[in-house]
Amino acid sequence: MVGSRAWIPISLQISRRSTRLPCTAVFPSSGAIFDLDGIQKRVAELDERMSAPDFWDDQNAARALMAEVNPLKHRMEAFSSLKSRLEDIDATIELAQEADDDDLGREAVEEFGKWEKSLADFELLTLLNAPQDQASCYLTIHAGAGGTEACDWASMLLRMYMRWCERRGFTVTYLESTDGDDAGIRSVTVKVDGEYAYGYLKNERGIHRLVRISPFDSAGKRHTSFASLDATPEVSDSINIEILDKDLKVDTYRSGGKGGQNVNKVETAVRITHIPSGVIVACQNERSQLRNKEEAMNMLRAKLYQIEEDKKQAEADRQYSEKGDIGWGNQIRSYVFQPYQMVKDLRTGVESGNIQDVMDGNLDSFMNAYLRWITTPKKA
Numbered sequence: 001m002v003g004s005r006a007w008i009p010i011s012l013q014i015s016r017r018s019t020r021l022p023c024t025a026v027f028p029s030s031g032a033i034f035d036l037d038g039i040q041k042r043v044a045e046l047d048e049r050m051s052a053p054d055f056w057d058d059q060n061a062a063r064a065l066m067a068e069v070n071p072l073k074h075r076m077e078a079f080s081s082l083k084s085r086l087e088d089i090d091a092t093i094e095l096a097q098e099a100d101d102d103d104l105g106r107e108a109v110e111e112f113g114k115w116e117k118s119l120a121d122f123e124l125l126t127l128l129n130a131p132q133d134q135a136s137c138y139l140t141i142h143a144g145a146g147g148t149e150a151c152d153w154a155s156m157l158l159r160m161y162m163r164w165c166e167r168r169g170f171t172v173t174y175l176e177s178t179d180g181d182d183a184g185i186r187s188v189t190v191k192v193d194g195e196y197a198y199g200y201l202k203n204e205r206g207i208h209r210l211v212r213i214s215p216f217d218s219a220g221k222r223h224t225s226f227a228s229l230d231a232t233p234e235v236s237d238s239i240n241i242e243i244l245d246k247d248l249k250v251d252t253y254r255s256g257g258k259g260g261q262n263v264n265k266v267e268t269a270v271r272i273t274h275i276p277s278g279v280i281v282a283c284q285n286e287r288s289q290l291r292n293k294e295e296a297m298n299m300l301r302a303k304l305y306q307i308e309e310d311k312k313q314a315e316a317d318r319q320y321s322e323k324g325d326i327g328w329g330n331q332i333r334s335y336v337f338q339p340y341q342m343v344k345d346l347r348t349g350v351e352s353g354n355i356q357d358v359m360d361g362n363l364d365s366f367m368n369a370y371l372r373w374i375t376t377p378k379k380a
Contacts, residue, residue: 034075034122036079039072039075039076042072043072043076046065046068046069046072047069049065050065050069060240063236067134067236070134071133071134074195075125075126078125079122082122085115085118088111089112089115092108092111093105123372124368124371127371127372127375128371130199132198132199132235132305133196133198134198135197135198135199135234136191136192137191137197137198137202137232137302138175138190138191138192138231138299138302138303139161139189139191139231140189140229140231140232141154141158141161141185141227141229142186142187142227142228142230143185143187143225143227144207144225144226144227144228145226146226147180147181148180148181148182148183149214149216149223150184150225150226151179151183151184151186152180152183152215153184153208153210153225153226154180154185154188155183155184156184157208157227157229158185160358160360160361161361161363162190162361163359163360163361164361164362164363165192165194165197166361167361167362168200169194170192170197171194172190172191172192173190173191173193174188174189174190175189175191175282175283175284175295176284177189182216189282189299191234198232198233198234200367200371202231203367203371204332204363204367205229205230205332206330206331206332206333207228207331207332208226208227208229208331208333209224209226209331209333209335210225210227211223211335211337211338212336212337222339232299232302232305233305233306234302235301235302239305241304241305243297247274247275247276248274249273249275250270250271251270251272252268252271253267253269253271254267254268254269255268255269255284266289267289268284268287268288268289269283269284269289269292270282270283270289270292272293272297272300274300274304277304277307281299281300282296283295283296283299331346332345332346333346334346335358335359336355341354341355342355343355343366345366345369345370347373348370348373350365350366350369350370352365352366
């Protein structure tokens with residue numbers, strides 16, 4: 001027999017826990033609650049309603065039910081997978097003990113480490129439970145004051161989030177962008193398609209601050225630049241958002257950038273202004289003016305929906321003053337390149353000294369920490 005069998009105390013602990021994965025669980029780090037019995041009951045109710053012969057008579061209501069039941073089933077499947085994997089690990093440990101097999105025991109402990117990571121991911125899934133969290137989303141970045149330096153910072157942020165989307169397997173579609181005068185971008189809007197895209201990216205809304213020695217300053221001085229990020233969910237047809245034609249101003253113009261023969265020759269790009277709210281959206285991605293208008297209207301619906309949700313959140317913030325400094329107009333994260341390197345989230349305190357890794361899209365530590373932090377009761 002080779003090895004000290006140091007895995008055995010760990011494996012025995014696993015074995016004691018493995019068959020007792022509860023159907024109702026509270027995660028201590030975030031306070032998130034998973035109630036399997038409650039979810040199964042709700043899914044059964046929805047399945048019964050969906051099996052009715054007249055289910056599709058009201059398509060909006062039908063889509064609303066589908067939008068509710070799919071995330072619930074996803075959670076049930078994820079829980080079932082966790083339970084099955086843990087039972088397999090438990091069985092492997094028992095076999096390793098019976099066979100006095102160190103290698104098999106270490107393999108089980110290694111699998112348990114992977115299982116714990118999956119459990120942490122499942123905890124985050126339970127936190128993404130707001131009505132639109134599972135939706136795709138529109139991501140908009142605006143350069144702040146500061147000219148070329150701010151525009152370059154906006155383009156750096158866009159690259160960072162594109163890398164994050166690649167890591168997640170999300171699809172990104174460019175909808176509209178305005179270049180800076182010398183470098184970078186003044187503004188850009190993209191659509192991010194992927195499960196829970198909005199649930200993650202909504203927590204990135206706010207002001208992002210850059211401190212560095214500007215490559216555009218011949219004197220080599222340190223500059224501070226700002227860029228704002230907004231995220232709005234793609235709103236399903238089941239959500240009624242009233243938009244009157246008389247409240248819209250629609251302008252067409254020639255697109256810039258890639259897009260085929262129509263670009264810079266035909267006014268295919270569309271800009272829509274919602275007069276009562278002052279919201280302006282634009283789309284120039286498609287070669288067809290009609291398609292650009294349809295996408296712009298989808299963006300407008302998303303932004304108007306978000307405005308109403310923000311009003312509700314503002315009311316909640318007045319009741320819970322400890323969350324009052326979390327808002328669109330406030331700085332959420334600082335990125336310092338010189339004189340030292342540090343990325344720090346000003347809400348959770350999470351920081352990283354590996355700034356290049358962060359700019360390459362490794363944002364999970366910041367996003368996950370915020371998801372846990374926002375659900376944790378704060379001191380008055």
